Amino acid sequence: MVNSTPPDGFDHLYSDVVRETMDGSVYGSWRSIRDADAVSLSFGFPYPGSFPNQELLSAAEELFEAEADCALQYSGGEYAAGLPKIIADQARDRGIDCATSEIHLTNGATNAIDTVCQTFLDSGDTVFVESPTFMGALRLFRNYDVDISGFDVDEDGIVVDAVADELAKRQAAGETLPTLLYTIPNFHNPTGVTSSADRRERLLELAETYDFMILEDDPYGQLRYEGTEPPPIKALDETGRTIHVNTFSKTIAPGVRTGWAIAEAPIIEQFDRINAGGEPSFTRGLITSYAANGRLDQAIDDLCAGYRERRDQMVESLETRMPPGTTWNEPAGGFFMWVELPEGIDAAELLPDAIDAGVTYLPGSFFYHEAGGERHVRLSFSHASPSAIDEGIKALTDAVRTEISAAEADD
Ligand SMILES: Cc1ncc(COP(=O)(O)O)c(C=O)c1O
Structure with a gap:
């Protein structure tokens, strides 16, 4: 390696757009999510068995x-x-x-x-x-x-x-x-x-x-x-x-x-x-x-069956586990559920505790150009197995309940 790199690296040669956007990325926080030892409900990744x-x-x-x-x-x-x-x-x-x-x-x-x-x-x-x-x-x-x-x-x-x-x-x-x-x-x-x-x-x-x-x-x-x-x-x-x-x-x-x-x-x-x-x-x-x-058409039918099962599991787990005050949509397709946590809970602040409890998700605020989505989490049902999805929702519930109890204790 050359040892005469300028003190600010090569920042001064970057384009204006790179200089303006390099610090504003949410991608830094992704690393802790990606590398966590927890059920991943975060990324829109297909489940491993779906690959042909x-x-x-x-x-x-x-x-x-x-x-x-x-x-x-x-x-x-x-x-x-x-x-x-x-x-x-x-x-x-x-x-x-x-x-x-x-x-x-x-x-x-x-x-x-x-x-x-x-x-x-x-x-x-x-x-x-x-x-x-x-x-x-x-x-x-x-x-x-x-x-x-x-x-x-x-x-x-x-x-x-x-x-x-x-x-x-x-x-x-x-x-x-x-x-x-x-x-x-x-x-x-x-x-x-x-x-x-x-x-x-x-x-x-x-x-x-x-x-x-x-x-x-x-x-x-x-x-x-x-x-x-x-x-x-x-x-x-x-x-x-x-x-x-x-x-x-x-x-x-x-x-x-x-x-x-x-x-x-x-x-x-x-x-x-x-x-x-x-x-x-x-x-x-x-x-x-x-x-x-017809291999691709058949694969799409099989994928729909695999994802439907995962979507159904996530809906059932949310219904049976999440505390009152939590709401969500029920999508007829795709990979994602958009869940609003009970009042007073900030999804980004909750994330480290949720990871400790055993689940990752993406905080809603990641999806806004400006402020928004503080109480929301995006849950992806595409990657985990149905049993892992249930485990993940249980972990999310534990983290939310702990947060509610802590807030009540403070009052
Ligand atoms: C809405 C939307 N557009 C595009 C993409 C990325 O697609 P590709 O992997 O083909 O670049 C995604 C994947 O997560 C997505 O959710």
């Missing part, structure tokens, strides 16, 4: 047999080239009628969101988000030096009336209108809420009236455990204002790092142009090979 190891091994063999010379080449062979068609077919089944020229492949949904940001955002632009929202997306938006405005979420999704009021107010005052509105309409992260068809329609009307794009992030839409799906916003959109972002992270595995964006062809051309780094052609060929013979 054997099926991917067979799919890899089939791929190498068919394309020995090009499966590992820069752009791969016909298998890699076939992935957009698989995505278009899946999208069509969900009501999105798109050509393969309207699909841009990415390294996961995160990379798709980043590509949308690179394409649409300038410093000082405004982005509207749900409040709370996926903190990975907040982190990306902050990298673009934009103004972020959050809007409440109720049981029908983003409160569109509040969005409409804010847009009208800004227009009347000659203030900046948003370039993008980011929304997670199905089994929202972190609240688990699915937005109603009416709210989706109204967002599209607003996008049209006030000239902004809707960024629809939908990693959980296919993981529905009951009921029927409202049409994706992209399926309702007749004017091309929606960019639909999706991923195989939750339906195959996060490690395949493959996602996509669906948008009008001229927008896709810009995504193709701006997104550097080459394509993981092998992974793409592998997914095409895996999806053949």
Whole structure:
């Protein structure tokens, strides 16, 4: 190692955005959560048994047999080239009628969101988000030096009336209108809420009236455990204002790092142009090979059964164990429950005690751009086994009860 590193390291050479955001990250607190010896109800990780190891091994063999010379080449062979068609077919089944020229492949949904940001955002632009929202997306938006405005979420999704009021107010005052509105309409992260068809329609009307794009992030839409799906916003959109972002992270595995964006062809051309780094052609060929013979569709059915069981267990454990004053939603799909703790309990302050009691979660405040969510915890039922979920909720209950007793003793 060189021993003449400047005293402040290389901070002075960092970009303004890095210097402004480097201390403000919640990621430091993640380490204590990730490394804790406790039941993990914190991250949206799939459960280990959900990974199709054997099926991917067979799919890899089939791929190498068919394309020995090009499966590992820069752009791969016909298998890699076939992935957009698989995505278009899946999208069509969900009501999105798109050509393969309207699909841009990415390294996961995160990379798709980043590509949308690179394409649409300038410093000082405004982005509207749900409040709370996926903190990975907040982190990306902050990298673009934009103004972020959050809007409440109720049981029908983003409160569109509040969005409409804010847009009208800004227009009347000659203030900046948003370039993008980011929304997670199905089994929202972190609240688990699915937005109603009416709210989706109204967002599209607003996008049209006030000239902004809707960024629809939908990693959980296919993981529905009951009921029927409202049409994706992209399926309702007749004017091309929606960019639909999706991923195989939750339906195959996060490690395949493959996602996509669906948008009008001229927008896709810009995504193709701006997104550097080459394509993981092998992974793409592998997914095409895996999806053949209905393997992917079958896997999604199996995943729904596995997650439904975990969701049901979490609901039952919360019902039987949590003290009065605790409330929660019951999501019809996805990975998350959004739990409000009894009055007077701060979820971030409770976390070290909860870890000692044997459970980790993410405090609600992590999901807000500004203040909010102090009494909330996001619980993920995706990773732990049903029996571990019950253990985790028991530990959470113990921590909450101890906190209530301590508060009562102080009074
Ligand atoms: C709403 C939302 N968008 C995107 C992602 C990330 O997807 P990917 O792993 O494909 O980058 C997640 C994962 O946690 C998520 O919850």
